[in-house]
Amino acid sequence: MTPLAEKENEKYDFLRGSLDLLILKVVNHGPIHGYAVSQRIQQISRDFFQVPQGSLYPALHRLEDRGWIEAEWKISETGREAKFYALTRKGQKQLEAEIAHWDRFSGAVALILRTTE
Amino acid sequence: MTPLAEKENEKYDFLRGSLDLLILKVVNHGPIHGYAVSQRIQQISRDFFQVPQGSLYPALHRLEDRGWIEAEWKISETGREAKFYALTRKGQKQLEAEIAHWDRFSGAVALILRTTE
Numbered sequence: 001m002t003p004l005a006e007k008e009n010e011k012y013d014f015l016r017g018s019l020d021l022l023i024l025k026v027v028n029h030g031p032i033h034g035y036a037v038s039q040r041i042q043q044i045s046r047d048f049f050q051v052p053q054g055s056l057y058p059a060l061h062r063l064e065d066r067g068w069i070e071a072e073w074k075i076s077e078t079g080r081e082a083k084f085y086a087l088t089r090k091g092q093k094q095l096e097a098e099i100a101h102w103d104r105f106s107g108a109v110a111l112i113l114r115t116t117e
Numbered sequence: 118m119t120p121l122a123e124k125e126n127e128k129y130d131f132l133r134g135s136l137d138l139l140i141l142k143v144v145n146h147g148p149i150h151g152y153a154v155s156q157r158i159q160q161i162s163r164d165f166f167q168v169p170q171g172s173l174y175p176a177l178h179r180l181e182d183r184g185w186i187e188a189e190w191k192i193s194e195t196g197r198e199a200k201f202y203a204l205t206r207k208g209q210k211q212l213e214a215e216i217a218h219w220d221r222f223s224g225a226v227a228l229i230l231r232t233t234e
Contacts, residue, residue, distance in 0.1 A: 017134050022229050029232070044232055048225035099230060106223050108165035112139050113216060115146070115161055 019059050021098040022049065024087065027069050028095055031084035033076055034060055060085065068094045136176050138215040139166065141204065144186050145212055148201035150193050151177055177202065185211045 026032065026040045037060070038051040063069045068091030076082040087095065143149065143157045154177070155168040180186045185208030193199040204212065 018226055022226070025229055025232065041229065044229050045225035046228065048221060049229075102226065102230070104165060106226075108162035109135055109139070109219065109223075111163065112142055112158065112161050112166075113219070115142065 018102070019051070019055060020063065021095075021102055022051075023056075023059055023063060024068060024091060024095040024098060027063075027085045028087045028092070031072065031074070031086045033074075033082040033084050035082075037085070063091070066094075067091070135219070136168065136172060137180065138212075138219055139168075140173075140176055140180060141185060141208060141212040141215060144180075144202045145204045145209070148189065148191070148203045150191075150199040150201050152199075154202070180208070183211075184208070 022041050023037055026037050026044075032040070034056060038053070038056045041049050041051055060069070064071060064085075067088055069085045070088050071083040071085050073081055074084045076084075139158050140154055143154050143161075149157070151173060155170070155173045158166050158168055177186070181188060181202075184205055186202045187205050188200040188202050190198055191201045193201075
């Protein structure tokens with residue numbers, strides 16, 4: 001495995017842990033169709049996160065199965081029928097829980113990075 | 118899967134992405150033996166990170182294989198022989214790279230969480 005591939009892999013590990021949070025946050029401003037979710041994540045993160053379709057669609061289906069997002073068929077801006085996602089009330093609670101979890105996680109990493117002894 | 122197990126699983130996803138960084142940072146203050154690495158990570162993170170041995174030892178071996186840490190047999194404080202780890206010069210560069218990557222990653226998540234429109 002090349003160093004680049006290792007770095008990409010690590011980036012993917014980070015993404016895997018935070019993907020649900022990122023999707024819930026973006027869908028919270030919905031209704032939004034699937035492809036636009038990954039575009040928004042990439043755009044807002046200034047290209048740091050590039051969500052492959054092979055990760056995006058399984059994640060959307062998982063979140064829908066858990067009742068955190070719900071889908072409705074609508075006409076997209078390109079005139080095609082697409083599934084538009086919105087957060088359910090249960091999803092809003094989940095989003096709040098995931099944000100709290102992220103705060104604890106990133107706070108714990110920060111504690112370790114600040115250690116100097 | 119119970120909600121608790123899901124939460125634990127998610128915590129583990131987060132841990133997987135950041136474990137190398139946490140270990141390199143703690144070993145940077147070494148030499149330190151393997152078990153003490155997980156104790157330090159748990160202690161400094163105020164019990165947020167609990168690194169199972171099944172994750173710790175494979176990670177230590179992986180970092181050693183990559184030439185980022187090196188091991189030496191010494192007598193631990195309990196009087197037993199144990200492998201003590203220290204960071205190599207290559208490992209110090211890797212630690213700097215991982216800290217920079219963490220900063221970019223957590224910055225990208227923060228950008229998305231700050232979005233209000």
